[in-house]
Every structure is written in structure tokens, then in C-alpha cells.
Amino acid sequence: MSEALPFGSLFAIAAMALATYLCRISGVVLMSRIRLTPRVQRGLSALPGSIVVATVLPIAVRTGPDAIGGVVAAILSMRIVKNELVALLVGLAVAAGIRAAAGL
Amino acid sequence: MTSTRPTITPKGLLEGAVLLLPLLPGLIVYGLAFGAAAAHRGVSLTEAIALSGIVYAGAAQMVSLEVWRETWTPGSVLTVALITATVNARFVLMGASLQPWLRGTPPLTAGSWLFFLVDANWLIASRYREGGGRDFGVFLGAGLLSWVLWIAATIPGHMAGTLVTEPRRYALDLVMPIFFAAMAVPLWRGVKASGRPWAVAGAVALAASLVAPGYAFIVAGALAGALTAALTEPDLE
Numbered sequence: 001m002s003e004a005l006p007f008g009s010l011f012a013i014a015a016m017a018l019a020t021y022l023c024r025i026s027g028v029v030l031m032s033r034i035r036l037t038p039r040v041q042r043g044l045s046a047l048p049g050s051i052v053v054a055t056v057l058p059i060a061v062r063t064g065p066d067a068i069g070g071v072v073a074a075i076l077s078m079r080i081v082k083n084e085l086v087a088l089l090v091g092l093a094v095a096a097g098i099r100a101a102a103g104l
Numbered sequence: 105m106t107s108t109r110p111t112i113t114p115k116g117l118l119e120g121a122v123l124l125l126p127l128l129p130g131l132i133v134y135g136l137a138f139g140a141a142a143a144h145r146g147v148s149l150t151e152a153i154a155l156s157g158i159v160y161a162g163a164a165q166m167v168s169l170e171v172w173r174e175t176w177t178p179g180s181v182l183t184v185a186l187i188t189a190t191v192n193a194r195f196v197l198m199g200a201s202l203q204p205w206l207r208g209t210p211p212l213t214a215g216s217w218l219f220f221l222v223d224a225n226w227l228i229a230s231r232y233r234e235g236g237g238r239d240f241g242v243f244l245g246a247g248l249l250s251w252v253l254w255i256a257a258t259i260p261g262h263m264a265g266t267l268v269t270e271p272r273r274y275a276l277d278l279v280m281p282i283f284f285a286a287m288a289v290p291l292w293r294g295v296k297a298s299g300r301p302w303a304v305a306g307a308v309a310l311a312a313s314l315v316a317p318g319y320a321f322i323v324a325g326a327l328a329g330a331l332t333a334a335l336t337e338p339d340l341e
Contacts, residue, residue: 008176009151015185016168017158023192024221027199028206028214036204043334047201048230049291049298050305050329051194051322052284057306058313058321059281067278071285078289085126087286088279095275095282 066104070095109208116241117248123228124246130279131224131250132257134162139261145169149262156258160251161222163319164191187318194322197330198226205233205240220247223280227287234291300336305329 005011034040060067074091081087098104124131135156142152147169155165168184198221206214217240225246232242275282292298309325316324 004175004177005181008181009147011181012168012172012176012184013151013154013159015181016155016164016188019185019189020159020161020164020192020195021219023189023195024199024218025215027196027201028203028218030196031200031203032207039334041204042336042338043330044201044204046298046301046333047197047326047330048227048234049288049293050301050333051197051201051326052227052288052291053302053305054309054322054325054329055194056281056284056288058309058325060285061310062313063278063281066275067281070275070278070282074282074286075289078286082289084123084283084286087289088126088130088283091282091286092275092278095278096273099273099275 064104065102066095066098069098110205110238110240112241112244113239114241116239117245118241119232119239120225120228120242120245120247121249123232123242124224124249127224127250127279127283128253130276130283131253133276134279135254135257136261138162138165139258139263141166141169142258143262145172146174147172147262149259152258152262153255156255157251159188160219160254161188161192161195162254164188167191190318190320194223194319194326195221197323197326198223201230202226202243205238217244220244220251222247222250223284224250227284231287231290234293297333297338301329301333304332 031044036044056071060071070091073094074087077090078084078087138156139152142155142165143149147155155168159165164187167187171180171184171187173180199218202218202221206217209217220243225243228246229240229243232239292302305325305328307325308328309321312324313321
């Protein structure tokens with residue numbers, strides 16, 4: 001397993017592309033073999049929200065007060081103005097502001 | 105309702121592209137940053153373009169640079185593939201959540217559409233569908249535009265590695281989590297439907313992020329949330 005491959009980076013890129021594509025299709029392939037019972041339906045419809053929470057919370061906590069402030073500000077502005085761009089800009093501004101103020 | 109074949113209309117494609125607009129600055133800066141980082145690691149311009157064009161997964165591309173090398177052995181190729189799969193494991197769940205929408209689509213067609221699955225267009229499409237939309241063009245429109253711009257941003261980033269000197273200063277490294285947080289608002293369906301799954305998803309993800317390496321926490325938390333919803337009987341009202 002230690003011999004150098006000719007055009008090795010091509011293999012690396014192809015392997016990464018294959019791994020990524022398999023991730024992209026396997027959820028759909030898997031679920032097409034499962035009957036959509038009400039139970040499965042409920043699980044699937046809770047998936048988007050769960051993915052969002054499972055992504056945001058650890059990243060915010062891991063990053064620190066700048067990210068937590070930005071995330072909270074984005075949620076609040078989304079609730080008030082219901083516009084993604086405004087929410088994103090407010091969130092980024094708050095995070096950048098906290099960074100500048102705290103010297104992070 | 106969920107069994108009707110998804111349609112794709114020009115209107116849907118356009119709507120998807122428009123819904124992506126707020127994310128374009130972040131996407132472009134991220135693409136520039138990847139190009140610059142790739143150049144720094146000795147990845148050629150052609151290789152960087154190939155990575156952005158056929159892997160098309162920002163976080164995985166960035167992480168792969170950590171283990172990038174000049175000469176590759178079968179072992180190191182396998183390693184980079186495994187790292188990529190771990191970072192992209194969330195796509196498995198995102199695909200699963202799209203599956204009811206794709207019922208009735210010929211496998212090859214669905215397979216080609218899914219090449220464009222990334223965080224941004226999955227989120228935009230999920231939110232659109234939550235609001236009653238059915239046009240799969242929204243997913244594709246956002247995915248195609250972000251694919252083109254992702255590749256396009258990689259090139260100048262690679263050629264002028266110092267183009268984006270301080271993305272951190274403007275918190276641009278936080279675009280994705282902050283956008284995700286904003287999009288959580290329309291995905292919230294009230295305490296009864298979303299309360300328990302979200303709480304479990306958050307708690308499990310947080311706990312997993314402390315013990316497991318990499319991005320496994322996303323998959324662990326999301327699965328726990330979906331399972332909670334599946335196992336909870338809905339209140340009959």
C-alpha cells in the first residue's frame with residue numbers, strides 16, 4: 001500500500017468525487033426501499049429541522065460568543081422581518097462586531 | 105400528494121436561483137478561499153477546478169487539503185476518500201429527507217439531479233417544500249447556480265491567493281451556520297411538532313461534538329431528532 005501511484009492526484013480527486021456522490025444518492029436509494037408509513041413520514045419531515053439544529057448548535061458553541069451572538073441575532077431578525085438576506089446580514093454584523101469588540 | 109412526480113419548470117429554476125442570492129457573497133468568498141488555500145498546498149489550478157467541479161463540496165474540499173500530498177499511494181487515496189465521506193455523511197440524511205419528493209422520478213434522472221445536492225440548495229428546497237411548493241426546479245436552480253459560481257470563484261482564488269485577506273474579520277467563516285440558524289425559523293412547526301425532536305437533535309449533536317471527531321455530530325444529532333419524531337405518537341386532535 002505504499003507504492004506511489006502515477007497521476008496520483010487524479011485518483012485522489014476521483015475517489016473524493018465518488019465518495020461524495022455516493023453520500024448524495026445513498027439516502028434516496030435507502031429510503032426508496034422503505035415503505036412510507038406514517039411513522040417514517042413523521043421521521044422524515046422532522047429531518048430538515050433536526051439537521052439544522054444539529055449543525056448550528058455545536059458549531060456555535062464550539063466557536064464561541066461571536067458565533068452564538070450571530071446565530072441568536074439571525075434567528076431574532078428572521079422572526080421579526082422574515083427576510084433571509086436581512087437575517088444573514090444582521091447575524092454576520094453581530095458576529096463581526098463581537099469579534100472586533102472582544103478582540104477575537 | 106407526495107407520490108406525484110416532481111416537475112421542473114423554468115419558473116422553479118429561476119426561483120431557486122433567486123432564493124440563493126443572499127448566499128452568493130459567502131459562497132464566492134468561500135470559493136476564493138478554497139482556491140487560495142489549494143494553491144498554498146501545492147494543488148494545481150486544474151486539480152483545484154476538478155475538485156470544485158466534480159467533488160463540489162466545500163467543507164470536504166477544505167478538509168482534504170489538510171491531508172493533500174505530492175505523491176499518492178493507494179492507502180492515502182483511501183484515507184482522503186474516507187475523510188470526504190465522513191464530512192459529507194450529512195448528505196445521506198439530506199437525500200433521505202428529499203426522497204418522498206422524488207418518488208416516481210426515473211433513477212437516472214434523480215441521480216443526475218442529486219449531483220447538485222449541497223447544504224444551501226437542500227435548505228432552500230426544504231423550506232420551499234415546507235411552504236407547500238412542489239417544483240423541484242427550485243432545488244436544481246439553486247444547485248446549478250451555486251455550482252457554476254463555486255467553480256468560477258475557485259479560479260481567481262487560486263491565481264491570486266491573497267485576494268481575500270481577512271474573511272474572518274467580516275465573520276464570513278460563519279455564513280453557513282448563521283444562514284442555517286435563520287432558516288430554522290420557517291422550519292419550526294410549533295412546540296408540539298418540533299419541540300421534542302429539535303431538543304433531542306440539539307442535545308445529542310452537542311454531546312457527540314464533544315466526544316466524536318469531525319462532523320459526525322451532525323449525523324448523530326439529526327438521526328436522533330428524526331427518530332424522536334418517528335417514535336412519538338402525534339396527539340390526536
